[in-house]
Amino acid sequence: MIKAGIIGSTGYAGQELVRLLLQHPQAEIVWYGSRSYVDHKYEEVYRNMFRIVDSRCLDDNMEELSKQADVIFTATPQGLCASLVNEEILNRAKIIDLSADFRIKDVKVYEKWYGILHKSPEYIPEAVYGLCEINREDIRKARLIANPGCYTTCSILTLYPLVKEKLVNPHSIIIDAKSGTSGAGRGAKLPNLFCEVNESIKAYGVTSHRHTPEIEEQLGYAAGEEIRINFTPHLVPMNRGILATAYADLKPGVTEEQVRAAYEAYYGQEYFIRLLGSGVYPETRWVEGSNFVDIGFQLDERTHRIVALGAIDNLVKGAAGQAVQNMNLLFGLPENTGLQLVPVFP
Amino acid sequence: MIKAGIIGSTGYAGQELVRLLLQHPQAEIVWYGSRSYVDHKYEEVYRNMFRIVDSRCLDDNMEELSKQADVIFTATPQGLCASLVNEEILNRAKIIDLSADFRIKDVKVYEKWYGILHKSPEYIPEAVYGLCEINREDIRKARLIANPGCYTTCSILTLYPLVKEKLVNPHSIIIDAKSGTSGAGRGAKLPNLFCEVNESIKAYGVTSHRHTPEIEEQLGYAAGEEIRINFTPHLVPMNRGILATAYADLKPGVTEEQVRAAYEAYYGQEYFIRLLGSGVYPETRWVEGSNFVDIGFQLDERTHRIVALGAIDNLVKGAAGQAVQNMNLLFGLPENTGLQLVPVFP
């Protein structure tokens, strides 16, 4: 059994990680970290866990935790993982960081978009960007995984084959994304109150959302050049789910067949990526509770653009599910161990 | 492997049954019945099943189905199961009927409340009311299980120890229940449109809902006498969940300790019933996606009444989950096989 510790287990992503690990046949949770709820029973913080989890919350002593665990998940605010990690810890346990601390290779870009000083830039080079379908081989050998953001996972996977195969102009990319409210976290903030979110939709972080450079970096690798994109997130009155609607100019002469072939080439064998048929577009309800990414697309002859759409559950493939997928890779398990979840509908 | 067939697999309860059986380690689905979608691919009716279910929908030929399956689930409108069942079928396969056809022992009561003629009253006597926590032993030996209604499961389990132990006056019982909209089914009806349900709450079937006699019969057995209750269902703008708020006059001198002891005596060993602590009341979000029943209560010294509350997921413990629980009993499996589902939140 893999012994897993979670720092930040009482946020929504942390709790989803608990749910997934509890149902994982080869992992057990040994540490429910939560700075805000130290000594509280976990089942009192999340009453769905009543009589399922019998533990109390612990602090974020990563030093001690690394002695007890084989893998540490940090589902914490930006900056915390970078401030705690060190050589000893990394030698004892694998770290899967769900924050952004090790996602961006250029520390200056990180510090500019996140507005904080990076406390351990020396570990950035070795950190592997944990988008399993793209970086599978590197992940297997890593000590430190930078688990991708929710919007980024959905956006990159939706566009990757198009960019990689140079079917679109990467500088023309515009991503209009929509997220359920669990993405905003469990903080008690006025804008996240039921009556403020319900019956409304809004954009936020227009031209300035922090997932932008992460998408640009990863799609830039695929394109083989630096790119700048537009990314606009929106808040939707639902609990879970991300839908990314991406637009790009097609290279001259590109056909639907070529596009489909590219998606098939990259994703045809992927368990978690479901390429939808012609004329079918993803809807977040069909992936809820699962680690699937549903992808569909439509070429527009009139404008010579492609509209590519992807849907994920932001807490699963966008956070906890992908983290478990990374854990499976790190420990040599079949990648979908504990993740063969049938989406819950309605 | 238990071979399972589902008649009515494209309703919400039928689809939930598919989800649960797909994740059941000892069952496989051999027949996706759906009168409305014969020959359609199941994954096109429910796109969450894309690349998970590869079958096409079949008709409701129970004769043929009984030759292929060990157990038949009928998740169909009232009257269908009663019109199809016969001795040969029952000798070949177990039947778990999710409709009301075999729930009520007095066929006249059934015919009055449901307004239809019962086509096979000869099987009513042998049918076992499949409320597992109450009728476990009888279920193991049955050929025909009448799977309880969603409101009834929640209402009866919430009140059973109080009535059985004569802690309350059973004639004083009032149940005010609230259900998510999946309980209304997948029929394309104006009252179930998003804009008609959203942002509103209403009562329906006031004094006349069909689950009333079912609750009365079962609680009557517990009371040892015929009883009449008030039951009022309400429609809530959410997908899943039932909350039953039940009121009853306490017998003189009954204390909180006695009440808690009664609940503990009946439910203390039950895997699926979670008795909440003092001052904690059930919320549907904490059971969503699981087979749990959460129960809490509060004595009111001022009025000498008790308020007992229960919450279930209407599609799981209120339908498909309980049906699988019954299947497990019928086939000698541990009762929670395939049902150790962690509730999904948020």
Place this chain on the structure above:
Amino acid sequence: MIKAGIIGSTGYAGQELVRLLLQHPQAEIVWYGSRSYVDHKYEEVYRNMFRIVDSRCLDDNMEELSKQADVIFTATPQGLCASLVNEEILNRAKIIDLSADFRIKDVKVYEKWYGILHKSPEYIPEAVYGLCEINREDIRKARLIANPGCYTTCSILTLYPLVKEKLVNPHSIIIDAKSGTSGAGRGAKLPNLFCEVNESIKAYGVTSHRHTPEIEEQLGYAAGEEIRINFTPHLVPMNRGILATAYADLKPGVTEEQVRAAYEAYYGQEYFIRLLGSGVYPETRWVEGSNFVDIGFQLDERTHRIVALGAIDNLVKGAAGQAVQNMNLLFGLPENTGLQLVPVFP
């Protein structure tokens, strides 16, 4: 023009009061009080008011306000109005208090249920309980109006004719109420976050909600004796609306005709009370945005009980609308001035 000041104008009830007074032909707002947002532009706190309200928020100096206003609305937490009111203020301006400070005649009951010391019990006797349909004449002559609670307005109006005409046993009354989330206020609290409220229903304050003694007192006046009732509020995932489902034992021999006649006698001429036809029950969607109370009922021959149901918009008839109705009475205007609002659907 009536000059109106609002203390607590940035809560949900306060903001609804702003909306209604802005559309009132004979009132103008001269003071947008808000302790939390002093000096902020009101339109930045509520962006629906952008370019409609040009004022900045002021503090809660009731002394000064009473010199500028003809009527003061206090939409503030319990205790504040009682701590500010004095003889000079009352001589200068009418006060309509939306808090509970002056609703309960027995100060000991108030202090017990609310857990705070009443700062000005000397004004309790003269305060008039502002349930317009019941206390219309007293309201016209008052200086200080105790505007009823949201649950209480709905509950009392639903039951009043039954109790007053002794058609039911008042000691048997059970009220099971359901409220939209705006009733929980605009405070940034975890239980009111979107993801915590959405897709769930729960009871709260079981046997202990503060509106209980208020309902008991008012229905007690109607009954001519002290009564104790059960009242259970529930939180529903919707913005607005209260539905009260009330149960009571019918006095022997009471018929549907008698019940309907009683409702007609008391409410037949009321503009804001809409008595629904036989077999029709209220739904909150049909009153949203309006000051209407929709009432329906059903006798149950089997149990000799009545189920009476009422629906209001908690922010209108349950708070701001009723406050304006009281203002109209205080200033000799037709009671529905500025309140002839067509419910907004969907």
Place this chain on the structure above:
Amino acid sequence: MIKAGIIGSTGYAGQELVRLLLQHPQAEIVWYGSRSYVDHKYEEVYRNMFRIVDSRCLDDNMEELSKQADVIFTATPQGLCASLVNEEILNRAKIIDLSADFRIKDVKVYEKWYGILHKSPEYIPEAVYGLCEINREDIRKARLIANPGCYTTCSILTLYPLVKEKLVNPHSIIIDAKSGTSGAGRGAKLPNLFCEVNESIKAYGVTSHRHTPEIEEQLGYAAGEEIRINFTPHLVPMNRGILATAYADLKPGVTEEQVRAAYEAYYGQEYFIRLLGSGVYPETRWVEGSNFVDIGFQLDERTHRIVALGAIDNLVKGAAGQAVQNMNLLFGLPENTGLQLVPVFP
């Protein structure tokens, strides 16, 4: 008083028209047309109208209606208005058509996108596209108004000054729009059931939605050339509201000041258009129930694009409110008569 008749008064747009006209000081409704509900009491179709509307539904005899009414609103499926209109009717009454029949000047384009034959193309030339802020003067003189679509109203108004002033490349325009579910109409269709829409977001009509050519035509007039755009609508689990997020390449050197000046020049005096301040973006909740259009924008220096966002209530400014605004213009009333509605929040 203007005598108004409505054909199609029992759809969501028709009902909203009823709500607005009931509160209009200079209009009265003389004809509640509804092919589906002929002879039904209107208040039984929409119970919010109980005791407010006392009429029964009539058929769609436009001939007869034109003798009784000064203005006829057709809130009907595509093709109906075109099949009924004739010279006599137009000479007797003004027609405001909420369908698409007269919105597109090129009948071939209409017939291609809508897939039906136009029954009275001879009236297309004289029909005025009823986007009041753009075509105000022509509307005053018209007999036949083509009331714009909901997505189109929001999209065109959001982009008009940018295109008209040549601040952006019109061929680069991409509009990603999100709509509440009332836009899907009141038909009893499976995809519009509560459980199918709730907790999900999806795109639909990708590259093929019928509002596309309407936007292209109107923005083409502004651009002075034919343009092709991408328009992608999405369904959001909320009742009302449209948010349009529009992207376009800025012409070289265009500054935020120039953009703001352009919006101010066109909209500075408009009652219904609220240009938001820098860094503030529209949210549908702030316009709900009102005829406002909230517009905000953000320049992106990194990509040299602009993101312009607009929000409306799809049933008001996107349908019934704009229809009343057109009526006001047709009859020489101040444009906001009966439309000074404060948005309802929450």
